[in-house]
Amino acid sequence: xxxxxxxxxxxxxxxxxxxxxxxxxxxxxxxxxxxxxxxxxxxxxxxxxxxxxxxxxxxxxxxxxxxxxxxxxxxxxxxxxxxxxxxxxxxxxxxxxxxxxxxxxxxxxxxxxxxxxxxxxxxxxxxxxxxxxxxxxxxxxxxxxxxxxxxxxxxxxxxxxxxxxxxxxxxxxxxxxxxxxxxxxxxxxxxxxxxxxxxxxxxxxxxxxxxxxxxxxxxxxxxxxxxxxxxxxxxxxxxxxxxxxxxxxxxxxxxxxxxxxxxxxxxxxxxxxxxxxxxxxxxxxxxxxxxxxxxxxxxxxxxxxxxxxxxxxxxxxxxxxxxxxxxxxxxxxxxxxxxxxxxxxxxxxxxxxxxxxxxxxxxxxxxxxxxxxxxxxxxxxxxxxxxxxxxxxxxxx
Ligand code: MN
Ligand code: MN
Numbered sequence: 003x004x005x006x007x008x009x010x011x012x013x014x015x016x017x018x019x020x021x022x023x024x025x026x027x028x029x030x031x032x033x034x035x036x037x038x039x040x041x042x043x044x045x046x047x048x049x050x051x052x053x054x055x056x057x058x059x060x061x062x063x064x065x066x067x068x069x070x071x072x073x074x075x076x077x078x079x080x081x082x083x084x085x086x087x088x089x090x091x092x093x094x095x096x097x098x099x100x101x102x103x104x105x106x107x108x109x110x111x112x113x114x115x116x117x118x119x120x121x122x123x124x125x126x127x128x129x130x131x132x133x134x135x136x137x138x139x140x141x142x143x144x145x146x147x148x149x150x151x152x153x154x155x156x157x158x159x160x161x162x163x164x165x166x167x168x169x170x171x172x173x174x175x176x177x178x179x180x181x182x183x184x185x186x187x188x189x190x191x192x193x194x195x196x197x198x199x200x201x202x203x204x205x206x207x208x209x210x211x212x213x214x215x216x217x218x219x220x221x222x223x224x225x226x227x228x229x230x231x232x233x234x235x236x237x238x239x240x241x242x243x244x245x246x247x248x249x250x251x252x253x254x255x256x257x258x259x260x261x262x263x264x265x266x267x268x269x270x271x272x273x274x275x276x277x278x279x280x281x282x283x284x285x286x287x288x289x290x291x292x293x294x295x296x297x298x299x300x301x302x303x304x305x306x307x308x309x310x311x312x313x314x315x316x317x318x319x320x321x322x323x324x325x326x327x328x329x330x331x332x333x334x335x336x337x338x339x340x341x342x343x344x345x346x347x348x349x350x351x352x353x354x355x356x357x358x359x360x361x362x363x364x365x366x367x368x369x370x371x372x373x374x375x376x377x378x379x380x381x382x383x384x385x386x387x388x389x390x391x392x393x394x395x396x397x398x399x
Contacts, residue, residue: 024050046319048305048339056307058314061090063306063327067098073178075216077105078159083325085173091327092173093351094272094296098323099166099177101125101159104221108214109183111154114170117272119245119347120145121300123164126222129155129241134234137241140225144246146261148269154183161221167298171271171351178215185213239268245276255283256343256393263353273355275392277336279304279344283395285336287360290328292352297326302344309333320346333360359390 022043025031031051034043043050065088070081078101085092095114099107109128120141127147129137140160141147149155151171168177187195187209196203222228243266250257262273277285279302297306303321310316310332320326320336326346328334338344348355364372365386373383 020044022047022050026051026054028054030054045321048317048319052317053307056315056317058310058312058316060308060310060314060316062088063090063308063316063329064088064318064320065091065325066321067323067325073215077216077218078102078107078163080107080177080216082177084176086176088325088327090329091294091296091325093171093294094349095170095173095175096296096298096325097168097170097177099157099168101157101164101216102218103159103161103163104219105159105163106217106219107157108217109154109156110180111152112170112175112180113151114172114175115151115271116147116149116155117169117171117269117274117349118147119167119169119274119276119298120147121165121167123162124160125164125166126158126160126225126228127155127241129153129237130232131237134232135237136230136232137237138225138228138230139240139242141242144244146243146245146266146269146274147241148243148266148272149241150268150270158219158222167347169272169296169298169349182213182215184210188212237268241268243269250276250278251392253391253393255395256280256285258392260355262355270353271351273350273352275348275355277346277348277393279336279338279346279393280395281338281341281343283338283393286392286394287333287335288357288392289331289333290350290357291331292354292356293350294330295326295328295334296349296351297324297328298347298349299324299326300345300347302338302342303340304336304338304344306334306336357390357392359392361386362388362390 021040023033065083067081067083070083070087073080078099080097080099082095082097084095101107120143122143124140124142126140129149131153188211192203192206195206243261245259245261248259250259256278259276263270279285299320299322301322305317305319306326307315307317308328318326365388369383
């Protein structure tokens with residue numbers, strides 16, 4: 003950025019360092035003398051100076067986990083982005099959680115299905131289905147899990163702790179509003195607990211007085227030691243999936259791994275793509291014909307422009323730790339504007355992943371029709387490709 007944006011000549015800031023100004027290179031705009039948040043402006047160069055093609059009304063489509071409330075507990079923390087934080091995001095809600103070694107997200111259940119991506123570290127999961135079939139498994143970095151709505155489960159960090167992203171198939175979900183085992187015990191008379199479990203009421207003298215949510219515990223031993231044999235066996239379809247072990251679709255600018263109910267059968271309500279965009283590349287212009295897209299940026303920085311029809315387009319800067327959102331069928335692309343590789347998740351409330359590539363659509367349409375519609379030369383038509391290339395490189399100038 004250099005010092006080219008200093009504005010002393012304009013009577014603006016005299017503070018040293020690069021101060022960006024809302025002035026486009028065509029001269030539009032003017033200096034911002036403040037009050038302003040320069041650190042945020044530095045993070046949002048394409049919102050401070052949007053491309054000329056941005057226009058019209060589109061709601062906010064981005065929210066940073068750094069702008070949310072941190073729920074701190076002994077044993078770990080959580081924070082969430084729901085429809086309360088990002089009102090457009092009605093289909094899915096996200097929770098970012100970290101557990102210290104041995105830390106437990108307690109035994110609980112909820113009305114929504116839970117899809118998750120392990121960002122780092124490892125954890126042990128447990129669950130039981132309605133037929134008494136159980137599931138106990140360890141997950142590591144890049145692994146997914148899916149707990150169908152209503153099924154009880156728990157998450158415990160192994161040695162080294164862990165951090166993960168949870169996605170729920172309802173934007174109004176809150177992880178602070180689930181059904182927890184400790185909560186139910188605390189709100190059940192002791193004589194009822196006594197009758198239910200066939201032990202004296204005094205056995206429950208030391209139960210937690212309220213919902214535990216997250217607690218500290220010892221790091222569990224090897225998986226074999228935690229085996230519980232159910233007379234009904236284990237769940238018929240695994241609740242976990244090794245996404246990073248899946249061979250990616252490689253293209254010139256990066257890679258894509260698609261996961262939905264076709265290769266992770268239990269995941270009936272959530273589909274996703276893990277996208278890698280290398281520096282100087284972009285997730286191509288496309289849209290999704292099935293549902294809204296909920297995004298989580300795992301690394302890097304870039305910008306996304308969303309096209310909403312009837313002259314509407316808006317650009318958002320995105321970076322690691324952000325959630326982005328694209329309404330159903332709205333056109334969009336994501337550019338890596340940084341120096342490191344950008345990884346992000348596209349998540350959908352759907353049983354399948356589906357996208358429409360602008361390029362492929364045009365390539366599979368009569369060329370004269372496309373040419374006459376767009377007034378473009380044969381050069382453009384000749385460069386179209388009939389196969390999808392989800393992540394493309396910019397051509398050399
Ligand atoms: Mn849960
Ligand atoms: Mn997309």
